[in-house]
Amino acid sequence: MRVIEGPLDGSALRVAVVVSRFNEMITEKLLKGATDTALEHGVPEDCIDVVWVPGAYELPMAARRLAATGRYHAIACTGAVIRGQTPHFDFVAGEAARGIMDVTRDFPIPVTFGVITSDNLEQAQARSGGAVGNKGREAMLAAIEMATLFPLIDRAHS
Ligand code: INI
Numbered sequence: 001m002r003v004i005e006g007p008l009d010g011s012a013l014r015v016a017v018v019v020s021r022f023n024e025m026i027t028e029k030l031l032k033g034a035t036d037t038a039l040e041h042g043v044p045e046d047c048i049d050v051v052w053v054p055g056a057y058e059l060p061m062a063a064r065r066l067a068a069t070g071r072y073h074a075i076a077c078t079g080a081v082i083r084g085q086t087p088h089f090d091f092v093a094g095e096a097a098r099g100i101m102d103v104t105r106d107f108p109i110p111v112t113f114g115v116i117t118s119d120n121l122e123q124a125q126a127r128s129g130g131a132v133g134n135k136g137r138e139a140m141l142a143a144i145e146m147a148t149l150f151p152l153i154d155r156a157h158s
Pocket of ligand 1: 023054083089
């Protein structure tokens with residue numbers, strides 16, 4: 001049996017965070033969670049790019065463009081879709097999730113999902129540095145782990 005795990009060592013990584021402006025009082029905390037986590041895990045500051053987009057619906061579009069440059073080892077997408085604010089909730093949240101997964105199918109890097117999908121503002125606050133953690137931090141941790149895992153999988157089969 002062999003166990004393959006990606007170490008949370010970002011020192012050799014170049015990453016991007018895509019962050020949506022909609023619900024910015026929430027998403028700015030997700031962004032900080034993501035960038036703080038990248039720095040804490042050794043990603044050099046000049047290897048972290050932050051890209052703002054209007055809303056969660058636009059996250060996959062920017063992630064795709066970033067992935068296509070071939071310059072990043074991982075991309076973390078962050079946003080906040082709050083059900084009470086829009087009848088479009090299911091479309092916006094669903095398309096963001098599906099679109100991000102589509103990018104991971106088309107490019108060989110992890111693109112992670114740090115999008116809060118909540119019923120109300122209180123739940124969003126709890127997931128952006130409150131009682132239930134920080135989705136931006138989670139997305140960056142997952143991005144680092146997957147980006148260091150992929151070459152280990154490749155190496156195990158070469
Ligand atoms: N975008 C969000 O990121 N969160 C939301 O809660 C939201 N609501 O409520 O509508 C939202 N809408 C904007 C959407 O993401 C696009 O920016 C817009 O439809 C233009 O394409």
